Amino acid sequence: MQQLQLLKRLYWLKTFGYDYFDEPKSIETVDNLQNIKLPDTLLELKKYTFSCHLCSLSKTRKNVVFGEGDQNAQIMFVGEGPGEMEDNTGRPFVGRAGQLLTKIIENVLEIKRQSVYIANIVKCRPPSNRVPTEEEANLCKPYLLKQIEIINPSIIVSLGSTSYRYLTGDRNGAISRVRGEVFDFGNAKLIPTYHPSYLLRNPSAKKDLYLDMLKVKAML
Numbered sequence: 001m002q003q004l005q006l007l008k009r010l011y012w013l014k015t016f017g018y019d020y021f022d023e024p025k026s027i028e029t030v031d032n033l034q035n036i037k038l039p040d041t042l043l044e045l046k047k048y049t050f051s052c053h054l055c056s057l058s059k060t061r062k063n064v065v066f067g068e069g070d071q072n073a074q075i076m077f078v079g080e081g082p083g084e085m086e087d088n089t090g091r092p093f094v095g096r097a098g099q100l101l102t103k104i105i106e107n108v109l110e111i112k113r114q115s116v117y118i119a120n121i122v123k124c125r126p127p128s129n130r131v132p133t134e135e136e137a138n139l140c141k142p143y144l145l146k147q148i149e150i151i152n153p154s155i156i157v158s159l160g161s162t163s164y165r166y167l168t169g170d171r172n173g174a175i176s177r178v179r180g181e182v183f184d185f186g187n188a189k190l191i192p193t194y195h196p197s198y199l200l201r202n203p204s205a206k207k208d209l210y211l212d213m214l215k216v217k218a219m220l
């Protein structure tokens, strides 16, 4: 809320001629923030997020983890949020879970990690790796949706229940029930599966994820 009030003040100052950044006309509600005109290139969008302080995660982050990969990727992976390694490096999925994700991409899908695009629901690390709140996810979501619009992947793989729920709005969707299903998501097909960090704790779930990835591979 404090951030919203600050932004309101900045927009008010803008009416006196101060130059900040594009629009919006009103930011009275969180919903209205989703109407901000965001840049149409990944490079510009990335710069935009680097100065983002919309939610309280900006206070504790070391780096904004924008996402990385091929901007023409056919597949996009969306996780929950950066962890410690990601926060330190500014890169998504570089810790143990990230190494497992890379193996899955390269060994099961048989493509290079650089040929997909990897991002998260929130771009700043939640303290102690807690689940992002609904407010944090909603404030950050326009960036992710813009990335999806620019990249225009044909397949989006949501990793874990948090990613699936915040992407689709299906709050009751247990990942064990929806994993491997194929949903429409704009121009893309969305396939939820387990988060790699869950597999590190529950190796028996690897088989399910393997089956989900075979489905993705068949759709390429």
Ligand code: SF4
Pocket: 049, 052, 053, 054, 055, 056, 057, 058, 064, 122, 123, 124, 136, 139, 140
């Ligand atoms: S998590 Fe997203 S909305 Fe929150 S400060 Fe970081 S970039 Fe901005």
